Amino acid sequence: MVCSHPSWVPTEGILDSDVGFCLQYGLTFTGLSMIDASLAVIVIQLEVPFAVLIAAFIFRERPGWQRLTGMLIAFAGVALIAGQPTLRGQLFAVFLIGSGAMIWAIGQIMVKQLAGAVAPLPLIAWIGCFAGPQMLIGSSLIETGQLDALRSAGWIGWGSVIYLGIVMTAIGYGIWYRVLSKHPxxxxxxxxxxxxxxxxxxxxxxxGEQPSVDVLVGGAIVIGGVAMIVFSRASPTRSTSGT
Incomplete structure (x- = not known):
């Protein structure tokens, strides 16, 4: 059983990380239900600078001017894609999504610190063991109609669950955690x-959507900014080991 307790598993650290992930999804999805999509696209990207700033403090990573410039360029592209959203009546939703972004960034820092002790797939499995009870309790406290939703879910609903569980979580996060453990x-x-x-x-x-010229140009700008980050030179004084 994946939920057995081998002595080498840092259960406390995984639990701390998982609490961060559960809180993040709760805050983010609640905020997304209250906000315009164009504004959400921008606010949710705050997880990137939050993670970079926290990594600079904990791991003493120095992003360097090329990566900082690339990040600003990519953000400009995201803003162009999103258009000109308004904040009117949406400040609380922005706060929820921004808080979720910060908690998610903290969770990624914790995952990086655990990377040397737990391989990506076992780490995902352990997080799932802790996440299930938390999400069930949370759902029972603040939601209704769960059984009706299960009965009425069609192939699109169940297909989405399978995709999110296998493709996004097991495969996607498995690759992501591997990359996160090996690179700044x-x-x-x-x-x-x-x-x-x-x-x-x-x-x-x-x-079959037809994006506008602004969206296409914004996408090209984002790709250019990210390319500048990925192919920038590593700082010789950077350290990626946890303190």
């Missing part, structure tokens, strides 16, 4: 700014 956070985290670009590509392929 200041280099890998900004790659997440490509998420809006892949969202646009998916909407074109699966939904």
């Amino acid at each position: 956070i200041t280099q890998v985290m900004p790659v997440l700014l490509l998420t809006p670009v892949f969202t646009i590509m998916t909407s074109i392929g699966f939904l």
Whole structure:
């Protein structure tokens, strides 16, 4: 059983990380239900600078001017994709999503600190063991109609669950944790700014949407900024070991 307790598993650290992930999803999804999509696209990207700043403090990573410039360029592209959203009546939602972004960034720092003790897939499995009871309790306290939702879920709903559980979590996070364990956070985290670009590509392929010129130009700017980050020179004084 994956939920057995081998002595070498740092259970406390994994539990701390998992609490961060559960809180993050709760805050983020609640905020997303209250906010315009264009504003959400920008606010949710705060996880990138939060993670870079925390890594600079904990791991003494120095992003360097090239990565900082690339990050600013990529953010400009994300802003162009999102358009000109308004904050009117949405400040609380922005606070929720921003808080979720910070908690997620802290969780990634914890994962990096655990990387030397636990391999990516066992780490995901352990997080799942802790996450299940937390999410069930949270759902029972603040949500209703769970059984009706299960009965009415069609192939799209169950297909989404399978995709999120296997493709995104097991495969996606497995790869992500492997990369995170081997490279500086200041280099890998900004790659997440490509998420809006892949969202646009998916909407074109699966939904037949026609993006505007601003969206296409913004996507190109994001790709250019991320490329500048990925291919920048590593700082010779950077350390990626936890303190």
